[in-house]
Amino acid sequence: MILRELQGYLAQHQTVSLADLMNHFHCDGDLLRLMLKKLMRKGRVRQLPRGEQCGDCHHCDPTQFEWYQFIR
Template identity: 50%
Template sequence: MILQQLQTYLRTHSQTSLEELVCQFQTDADALRGMLNLLIRKGRVRKLAGKQCGSCHSCAPESLELYEWVNSDST
């Protein structure tokens, strides 16, 4: 059931960070990565290259790990 909810969320928020997904679904980041990797293999989601915001290293890695919905006609 959460996989369907994740797809719906990504469809309505075309780009989102892993940190946002952890907060939204109150689920462990590694569990979400597993679901996101499944959606990546199916061609529905793509992982965007993580951007570096500076050299302070104080940002949570999950806030820089971005995902994008790429397929709007499949569920």
């Protein structure tokens, strides 16, 4: 996967969770975060405020609460 593919996916879907990106591109969240940081530095993507979990349990995958948005 290259940055252009990631940017294209974000442009198409506008707002995507890290979990969705991991599932779509079949790659590690840390690798995706590095690529997303590069796109953020270029002003093409921003990270949204972290969503809240439903309670104090830890059953949910934390990547489901990490969201990114494409900037036109």
